[in-house]
Amino acid sequence: xxxxxxxxWYSLYNTPHQEHAGASPLEQQQTLNQFLADVERxxxxxAKIASGHSEDxxxxxxxxxxxxxxxxxxxxSSEWKPLFWRILQSKINDWxxxxxxxxxxxxxxxxxTDDDDPADPIQQAADPHGRDPQAxxxxxxxxxxxxxxxxxxxxxxxxxxxxxNWEGLNVAETAHAMGCSEGSVKTHYSRAVxxxxxxxEEHWR
Amino acid sequence: MNEDEFxxxxxxxxxxxxxxxxxxxxxxxxxxxxxxxxxxLHSRRFGLAIPATATAVVTIAVVSGWLWMPHSPVPQQPxxxxxxxxxxxxxxxxxxxxxxxxxxxxAEEDHAG
Numbered sequence: 001x002x003x004x005x006x007x008x009w010y011s012l013y014n015t016p017h018q019e020h021a022g023a024s025p026l027e028q029q030q031t032l033n034q035f036l037a038d039v040e041r042x043x044x045x046x047a048k049i050a051s052g053h054s055e056d057x058x059x060x061x062x063x064x065x066x067x068x069x070x071x072x073x074x075x076x077s078s079e080w081k082p083l084f085w086r087i088l089q090s091k092i093n094d095w096x097x098x099x100x101x102x103x104x105x106x107x108x109x110x111x112x113t114d115d116d117d118p119a120d121p122i123q124q125a126a127d128p129h130g131r132d133p134q135a136x137x138x139x140x141x142x143x144x145x146x147x148x149x150x151x152x153x154x155x156x157x158x159x160x161x162x163x164x165n166w167e168g169l170n171v172a173e174t175a176h177a178m179g180c181s182e183g184s185v186k187t188h189y190s191r192a193v194x195x196x197x198x199x200x201e202e203h204w205r
Numbered sequence: 206m207n208e209d210e211f212x213x214x215x216x217x218x219x220x221x222x223x224x225x226x227x228x229x230x231x232x233x234x235x236x237x238x239x240x241x242x243x244x245x246l247h248s249r250r251f252g253l254a255i256p257a258t259a260t261a262v263v264t265i266a267v268v269s270g271w272l273w274m275p276h277s278p279v280p281q282q283p284x285x286x287x288x289x290x291x292x293x294x295x296x297x298x299x300x301x302x303x304x305x306x307x308x309x310x311x312a313e314e315d316h317a318g
Contacts, residue, residue, distance in 0.1 A: 025246070029242055029245070029246065032241075032242055032245060033238065033242055036238045036241060036242075037238060040234045040237070040238060041223040041224070041226055041231075041234070042219075042223050044223075044226065044230065044234060045219065045222055045223050045226075054230065058230070058233050058234070058237065061234065061237060062237035062240065062241070065237055065238055065240075065241035066240065066241045066244055068241070069241040069242060069244055069245040070241075070244050070245060073245040142214075142218060143218045143221060143222055146215055146218050146219070147222070162219075165212050165215060165216060166215075166216055166219045166220075193208065193211075193212070196211075196215065197208070197211055200211075200215075201206050201211060204206065204211075204214060205206070
Protein backbone atom coordinates (compact mmCIF):
# COMPACT_ATOMS: atom_id res chain seq x y z
CA UNK A 1 0.00 0.00 0.00
CA UNK A 2 1.33 3.43 -0.91
CA UNK A 3 0.69 6.69 0.88
CA UNK A 4 1.34 10.16 -0.52
CA UNK A 5 3.56 12.11 1.84
CA UNK A 6 5.09 15.56 1.45
CA UNK A 7 8.30 13.82 0.49
CA UNK A 8 6.91 11.46 -2.08
CA TRP A 9 5.38 7.99 -2.05
CA TYR A 10 5.84 5.95 1.04
CA SER A 11 5.14 2.27 1.30
CA LEU A 12 3.29 1.09 4.39
CA TYR A 13 4.76 -2.32 3.91
CA ASN A 14 8.31 -1.09 4.22
CA THR A 15 8.86 -1.76 7.87
CA PRO A 16 12.21 -1.10 9.50
CA HIS A 17 12.89 -4.77 9.88
CA GLN A 18 12.22 -5.50 6.21
CA GLU A 19 14.42 -2.69 4.94
CA HIS A 20 17.38 -3.16 7.21
CA ALA A 21 17.27 -6.91 7.27
CA GLY A 22 20.56 -8.14 8.66
CA ALA A 23 21.69 -4.73 9.94
CA SER A 24 21.87 -4.30 13.68
CA PRO A 25 20.60 -1.06 15.30
CA LEU A 26 24.22 -0.10 15.96
CA GLU A 27 25.12 -0.57 12.29
CA GLN A 28 22.09 1.47 11.23
CA GLN A 29 23.12 4.21 13.65
CA GLN A 30 26.66 4.23 12.27
CA THR A 31 25.42 4.35 8.67
CA LEU A 32 23.14 7.29 9.43
CA ASN A 33 25.91 9.06 11.33
CA GLN A 34 28.28 8.59 8.40
CA PHE A 35 25.72 9.88 5.91
CA LEU A 36 24.92 12.98 7.95
CA ALA A 37 28.59 13.68 8.60
CA ASP A 38 29.19 13.52 4.85
CA VAL A 39 26.51 16.04 3.93
CA GLU A 40 26.40 18.37 6.94
CA ARG A 41 29.04 20.86 5.81
CA UNK A 42 27.57 21.31 2.34
CA UNK A 43 24.09 21.49 3.83
CA UNK A 44 25.22 24.21 6.22
CA UNK A 45 26.88 26.20 3.44
CA UNK A 46 23.74 25.98 1.29
CA ALA A 47 21.55 27.08 4.19
CA LYS A 48 23.96 29.88 5.07
CA ILE A 49 24.04 31.19 1.49
CA ALA A 50 20.23 31.03 1.33
CA SER A 51 19.52 32.60 4.72
CA GLY A 52 22.58 34.78 5.24
CA HIS A 53 22.65 33.92 8.95
CA SER A 54 24.82 31.35 10.71
CA GLU A 55 22.34 30.56 13.48
CA ASP A 56 19.42 30.24 11.11
CA UNK A 57 21.52 28.00 8.86
CA UNK A 58 22.39 25.75 11.80
CA UNK A 59 18.72 25.55 12.77
CA UNK A 60 17.75 24.64 9.21
CA UNK A 61 20.37 21.89 9.03
CA UNK A 62 19.46 20.52 12.46
CA UNK A 63 15.74 20.42 11.57
CA UNK A 64 16.58 18.65 8.31
CA UNK A 65 18.71 16.05 10.09
CA UNK A 66 16.00 15.44 12.69
CA UNK A 67 13.33 15.03 10.03
CA UNK A 68 15.44 12.61 8.02
CA UNK A 69 16.41 10.55 11.06
CA UNK A 70 12.99 10.53 12.67
CA UNK A 71 10.75 10.00 9.64
CA UNK A 72 12.98 8.38 7.07
CA UNK A 73 15.83 6.84 9.06
CA UNK A 74 14.31 3.39 8.53
CA UNK A 75 14.44 3.76 4.74
CA UNK A 76 17.33 2.19 2.83
CA SER A 77 20.42 4.38 3.04
CA SER A 78 20.50 4.67 -0.76
CA GLU A 79 17.30 6.75 -0.53
CA TRP A 80 18.60 9.18 2.06
CA LYS A 81 20.50 11.48 -0.29
CA PRO A 82 17.55 12.72 -2.43
CA LEU A 83 15.33 12.75 0.65
CA PHE A 84 17.77 14.83 2.67
CA TRP A 85 18.25 17.46 -0.03
CA ARG A 86 14.52 17.70 -0.52
CA ILE A 87 14.00 18.15 3.22
CA LEU A 88 16.74 20.80 3.36
CA GLN A 89 15.33 22.77 0.43
CA SER A 90 11.88 22.54 1.97
CA LYS A 91 13.20 23.92 5.28
CA ILE A 92 15.00 26.73 3.44
CA ASN A 93 11.76 27.61 1.61
CA ASP A 94 9.90 27.60 4.94
CA TRP A 95 12.53 29.88 6.43
CA UNK A 96 12.15 32.30 3.51
CA UNK A 97 8.36 32.32 3.82
CA UNK A 98 8.53 33.05 7.54
CA UNK A 99 11.15 35.70 6.98
CA UNK A 100 9.07 37.37 4.28
CA UNK A 101 6.02 37.49 6.56
CA UNK A 102 8.14 38.80 9.43
CA UNK A 103 9.64 41.54 7.27
CA UNK A 104 6.21 42.51 5.95
CA UNK A 105 4.90 42.72 9.49
CA UNK A 106 7.84 44.89 10.49
CA UNK A 107 7.26 47.18 7.52
CA UNK A 108 3.61 47.62 8.62
CA UNK A 109 4.75 48.52 12.11
CA UNK A 110 7.50 50.79 10.92
CA UNK A 111 5.35 53.99 10.77
CA UNK A 112 4.43 53.46 14.43
CA THR A 113 7.95 52.80 15.57
CA ASP A 114 9.80 55.48 13.63
CA ASP A 115 9.19 58.16 16.24
CA ASP A 116 10.32 56.02 19.13
CA ASP A 117 13.28 54.38 17.49
CA PRO A 118 14.72 56.53 14.76
CA ALA A 119 16.96 54.79 12.25
CA ASP A 120 20.65 54.90 12.98
CA PRO A 121 22.02 57.73 10.79
CA ILE A 122 25.36 55.96 10.51
CA GLN A 123 23.70 52.90 9.04
CA GLN A 124 21.65 55.11 6.73
CA ALA A 125 24.66 57.01 5.43
CA ALA A 126 25.94 56.21 1.97
CA ASP A 127 29.23 54.41 1.63
CA PRO A 128 31.80 57.23 1.32
CA HIS A 129 33.73 55.11 -1.18
CA GLY A 130 30.59 54.62 -3.25
CA ARG A 131 30.93 50.83 -3.24
CA ASP A 132 28.09 48.69 -4.49
CA PRO A 133 27.93 44.88 -4.55
CA GLN A 134 29.70 44.81 -7.88
CA ALA A 135 32.50 46.98 -6.49
CA UNK A 136 32.73 44.77 -3.42
CA UNK A 137 33.08 41.73 -5.66
CA UNK A 138 36.14 43.22 -7.23
CA UNK A 139 37.79 43.76 -3.88
CA UNK A 140 37.30 40.37 -2.31
CA UNK A 141 38.88 37.00 -2.78
CA UNK A 142 37.42 34.58 -5.23
CA UNK A 143 35.53 32.48 -2.66
CA UNK A 144 33.86 35.47 -1.06
CA UNK A 145 33.05 36.83 -4.49
CA UNK A 146 31.24 33.60 -5.31
CA UNK A 147 29.32 33.84 -2.03
CA UNK A 148 28.22 37.40 -2.76
CA UNK A 149 27.16 36.50 -6.29
CA UNK A 150 25.24 33.42 -5.11
CA UNK A 151 23.38 35.51 -2.52
CA UNK A 152 22.25 37.86 -5.29
CA UNK A 153 20.53 35.01 -7.11
CA UNK A 154 16.81 34.40 -6.64
CA UNK A 155 16.31 31.48 -4.25
CA UNK A 156 15.16 28.98 -6.88
CA UNK A 157 18.13 29.74 -9.15
CA UNK A 158 20.46 29.48 -6.18
CA UNK A 159 19.04 26.08 -5.22
CA UNK A 160 19.17 24.77 -8.79
CA UNK A 161 22.79 25.87 -9.19
CA UNK A 162 24.02 24.42 -5.89
CA UNK A 163 22.18 21.12 -6.20
CA UNK A 164 23.12 20.57 -9.84
CA ASN A 165 26.65 21.90 -9.91
CA TRP A 166 27.91 21.34 -6.37
CA GLU A 167 25.93 18.39 -5.07
CA GLY A 168 25.97 16.73 -8.48
CA LEU A 169 22.28 15.84 -8.63
CA ASN A 170 20.88 15.22 -12.09
CA VAL A 171 17.93 17.20 -13.45
CA ALA A 172 15.32 14.71 -12.20
CA GLU A 173 16.86 14.51 -8.71
CA THR A 174 17.11 18.30 -8.52
CA ALA A 175 13.47 18.62 -9.59
CA HIS A 176 12.50 16.19 -6.83
CA ALA A 177 14.58 18.05 -4.26
CA MET A 178 13.14 21.42 -5.28
CA GLY A 179 9.60 20.13 -5.72
CA CYS A 180 9.25 21.49 -9.24
CA SER A 181 9.32 20.26 -12.84
CA GLU A 182 12.48 19.28 -14.70
CA GLY A 183 11.82 22.10 -17.15
CA SER A 184 11.84 24.61 -14.30
CA VAL A 185 15.12 23.21 -13.04
CA LYS A 186 16.73 23.64 -16.46
CA THR A 187 15.48 27.22 -16.70
CA HIS A 188 16.61 28.15 -13.18
CA TYR A 189 20.00 26.50 -13.64
CA SER A 190 20.64 28.09 -17.01
CA ARG A 191 19.78 31.56 -15.71
CA ALA A 192 21.91 31.05 -12.62
CA VAL A 193 24.97 29.99 -14.63
CA UNK A 194 24.49 32.91 -17.01
CA UNK A 195 24.24 35.41 -14.14
CA UNK A 196 27.18 34.01 -12.21
CA UNK A 197 29.44 33.91 -15.23
CA UNK A 198 28.62 37.53 -15.97
CA UNK A 199 29.34 38.48 -12.39
CA UNK A 200 32.44 36.44 -11.75
CA GLU A 201 34.38 35.61 -14.86
CA GLU A 202 35.99 39.01 -15.07
CA HIS A 203 36.80 38.84 -11.40
CA TRP A 204 38.33 35.36 -11.61
CA ARG A 205 40.72 36.08 -14.46
CA MET B 206 37.11 30.66 -19.30
CA ASN B 207 34.51 28.36 -20.83
CA GLU B 208 31.42 27.14 -18.96
CA ASP B 209 32.93 23.84 -17.83
CA GLU B 210 35.97 25.59 -16.38
CA PHE B 211 33.74 28.10 -14.67
CA UNK B 212 31.58 25.36 -13.13
CA UNK B 213 34.63 23.39 -12.00
CA UNK B 214 36.16 26.44 -10.38
CA UNK B 215 32.95 27.28 -8.56
CA UNK B 216 32.72 23.69 -7.27
CA UNK B 217 36.31 23.88 -6.08
CA UNK B 218 35.66 27.15 -4.22
CA UNK B 219 32.50 25.80 -2.61
CA UNK B 220 34.35 22.65 -1.50
CA UNK B 221 37.08 24.79 0.03
CA UNK B 222 34.54 26.92 1.88
CA UNK B 223 32.91 23.77 3.31
CA UNK B 224 36.28 22.43 4.44
CA UNK B 225 37.25 25.71 6.09
CA UNK B 226 34.32 25.98 8.49
CA UNK B 227 35.32 27.23 11.94
CA UNK B 228 35.51 24.95 14.96
CA UNK B 229 32.40 26.42 16.58
CA UNK B 230 30.26 25.69 13.53
CA UNK B 231 31.66 22.17 13.21
CA UNK B 232 30.91 21.53 16.88
CA UNK B 233 27.32 22.74 16.44
CA UNK B 234 26.89 20.55 13.37
CA UNK B 235 28.23 17.57 15.30
CA UNK B 236 25.77 18.24 18.13
CA UNK B 237 22.90 18.53 15.64
CA UNK B 238 23.88 15.21 14.07
CA UNK B 239 24.06 13.44 17.44
CA UNK B 240 20.66 14.87 18.38
CA UNK B 241 19.18 13.53 15.15
CA UNK B 242 20.62 10.07 15.71
CA UNK B 243 19.43 10.05 19.33
CA UNK B 244 15.93 10.97 18.20
CA UNK B 245 16.02 8.06 15.77
CA LEU B 246 17.00 5.65 18.55
CA HIS B 247 14.35 7.10 20.83
CA SER B 248 11.61 6.81 18.20
CA ARG B 249 12.73 3.25 17.43
CA ARG B 250 12.50 2.24 21.08
CA PHE B 251 9.15 3.99 21.40
CA GLY B 252 7.95 2.34 18.21
CA LEU B 253 8.82 -1.12 19.51
CA ALA B 254 7.37 -0.39 22.95
CA ILE B 255 3.87 0.33 21.62
CA PRO B 256 3.11 -3.11 20.14
CA ALA B 257 4.81 -4.87 23.07
CA THR B 258 2.74 -2.91 25.60
CA ALA B 259 -0.46 -3.46 23.64
CA THR B 260 0.17 -7.21 23.48
CA ALA B 261 0.85 -7.37 27.21
CA VAL B 262 -2.32 -5.41 28.08
CA VAL B 263 -4.52 -7.60 25.87
CA THR B 264 -3.01 -10.78 27.31
CA ILE B 265 -3.55 -9.61 30.90
CA ALA B 266 -7.14 -8.60 30.12
CA VAL B 267 -7.96 -11.97 28.53
CA VAL B 268 -6.37 -14.00 31.35
CA SER B 269 -8.00 -11.85 34.07
CA GLY B 270 -11.38 -12.12 32.40
CA TRP B 271 -11.10 -15.88 32.18
CA LEU B 272 -10.05 -16.18 35.84
CA TRP B 273 -12.80 -13.87 37.13
CA MET B 274 -15.66 -15.36 35.10
CA PRO B 275 -17.88 -17.87 37.03
CA HIS B 276 -17.25 -21.26 35.56
CA SER B 277 -20.60 -22.85 34.62
CA PRO B 278 -20.81 -26.67 34.69
CA VAL B 279 -19.83 -28.26 31.49
CA PRO B 280 -22.96 -29.13 29.48
CA GLN B 281 -23.59 -32.85 29.44
CA GLN B 282 -23.57 -33.22 25.76
CA PRO B 283 -23.00 -36.99 25.70
CA UNK B 284 -26.12 -37.68 27.82
CA UNK B 285 -28.31 -35.47 25.62
CA UNK B 286 -26.95 -37.22 22.63
CA UNK B 287 -27.77 -40.63 24.12
CA UNK B 288 -31.36 -39.51 24.93
CA UNK B 289 -31.76 -38.23 21.41
CA UNK B 290 -30.53 -41.54 20.10
CA UNK B 291 -33.06 -43.46 22.22
CA UNK B 292 -35.91 -41.25 21.03
CA UNK B 293 -34.86 -41.57 17.44
CA UNK B 294 -34.42 -45.32 17.68
CA UNK B 295 -37.88 -45.86 19.24
CA UNK B 296 -40.74 -45.55 16.73
CA UNK B 297 -43.42 -45.50 19.43
CA UNK B 298 -41.91 -42.73 21.42
CA UNK B 299 -41.28 -40.68 18.29
CA UNK B 300 -44.95 -40.90 17.39
CA UNK B 301 -45.81 -39.88 20.94
CA UNK B 302 -43.62 -36.84 20.66
CA UNK B 303 -45.16 -35.86 17.33
CA UNK B 304 -48.62 -36.00 18.91
CA UNK B 305 -47.58 -34.30 22.10
CA UNK B 306 -49.86 -31.33 21.56
CA UNK B 307 -52.80 -33.63 20.90
CA UNK B 308 -52.10 -35.66 24.06
CA UNK B 309 -51.83 -32.51 26.13
CA UNK B 310 -55.19 -31.33 24.76
CA UNK B 311 -56.74 -34.70 25.58
CA ALA B 312 -55.41 -34.52 29.15
CA GLU B 313 -56.89 -31.04 29.56
CA GLU B 314 -60.23 -32.18 28.20
CA ASP B 315 -60.26 -35.21 30.59
CA HIS B 316 -59.38 -32.97 33.49
CA ALA B 317 -62.17 -30.53 32.60
CA GLY B 318 -64.69 -33.34 32.02
